[in-house]
Amino acid sequence: MRLLILFFSLVAISNPSWARECDxxxxxxxxxxxxxxxxxxxxxxxxxxxxxxxxxxxxxxxxxxxxxxxxxxxxxxxxxxxxxxxxxxxxxxxxxxxxxxxxxxxxxxxxxxxxxxxxxxxxxxxxxxxxxxxxxxxxxxxxxxxxxxxxxxxxSPTIRMFGEAENGNINVDLGRLNEGVSIRRSIYFRSNARTTLTIESDNLGALTHENGAQLGTIPYSSSLNGIPLNLKGPTGIDMAPNSGQLTEAAVQIDVAPVTSAYAGVYRDVITLSFTAQ
The missing domain is CATH 2.60.40.3590 (Immunoglobulin-like)
Structure with a gap:
């Protein structure tokens, strides 16, 4: 024989007869x-x-x-x-x-x-x-x-980076500069607000010898989405809101042929700071 017992939990609302209606x-x-x-x-x-x-x-x-x-x-x-x-x-x-x-x-x-x-x-x-x-x-x-x-x-205003820029660093190897070089790198981001992009070069728009500027510098030109950049100081660019759509910021680096320069590795660091506001 199987015995089945059911328990009912009852909830009732009882108000005093003198209680007024809530307002x-x-x-x-x-x-x-x-x-x-x-x-x-x-x-x-x-x-x-x-x-x-x-x-x-x-x-x-x-x-x-x-x-x-x-x-x-x-x-x-x-x-x-x-x-x-x-x-x-x-x-x-x-x-x-x-x-x-x-x-x-x-x-x-x-x-x-x-x-x-x-x-x-x-x-x-x-x-x-x-x-x-x-x-x-x-x-x-x-x-x-x-x-x-x-x-x-x-x-809140928010930015998210994608692709190569997701971890915050992009390394660009320009190779040998004897015959000059042109390299393009795309930075993809998504923003939900008007975005200001500030671009700054450690060496003010020049590649500097790894052992110091006294051994030589190599100038280069750069552009963002086809717009020439002046890296002699911080450059600010106002980018319109894109309603959260994936947006490309294409950086172009151009180095003219180098005919005479001290042998070695030349470097520069370009910092791009995205601010949503």
Whole structure:
């Protein structure tokens, strides 16, 4: 004979007969935790919200809906962050445009407990334009508005390098310079903001003998995306936003034929600094 015993866990909400209905004066909601998003983070980001009732009142249900959109989304000037809602014991999404408090969540509120929950999970690696992304949440109970909450997340200016430049160094061997040489190297990057590129040469646009400039220097010319560079001092170039698309910065090095120079190895270091702002 097999004996099967079932246990039922029941949750009920009981309010004193004298309790008044909750209204805006007894309701408080706030954003907690994450308020900035970095596209270079490797893990998803979680936006959290916390709700509490400030005094004894009656609450049969609690619904959250987006005010200015058909679904829950953090948006800014035509761009949006890809996200999903995370269900929890206290709250669940009946669809993409409504979040409901469960009986467990309602009971905690009525017991005077602040109820935090995960509102949205933001996918990692989104190169949307930098700026402030937001949504306005309306909280209602039995059709009555209790309050609103503006959820803000700042998408920070971010750059990511790809290919040869991913580790921060590119070594270029110009070979023998007797007959001159032209070499082109491409640097690939992705940015979500206006980017300033500063270029600087250790030897002010010349190859210097490994044992010192007293043994000789060899001048060279350079260009970026076809635009000549003056490496006699730091050169700044303003690069327009590319909305997160992969962008090429092509560096061209040209050395005229060298007919007389002290034998040895000649070097220079060109530093390219990318700043998103």
């Amino acid at each position: 805006a004066t007894s309701f408080d909601a706030r954003q907690i935790g994450l308020d900035e998003y970095d596209a270079n983070d490797l893990t998803d980001s979680i936006v959290r919200v916390s709700v509490r009732l400030s005094d004894d009142c009656e609450l049969d249900d609690l619904r959250i809906t987006p005010r200015d959109a058909s679904v829950f989304v953090l948006a800014s000037a035509g761009s949006a962050l890809n996200s999903t809602h995370v269900d929890a014991p206290e709250v669940f999404a009946s669809n993409r445009s409504e979040i409901l408090f469960s009986p467990l969540g309602l009971k905690a509120l009525l017991d005077g407990v602040e109820v935090p929950f995960e509102f949205l999970k933001l996918d990692a690696g989104q190169f949307v334009p930098s700026g402030n992304y937001q949504t306005i949440l309306d909280f209602t109970s039995n059709g009555q508005e209790l309050g609103t909450l503006v959820v803000n997340v700042l998408v």
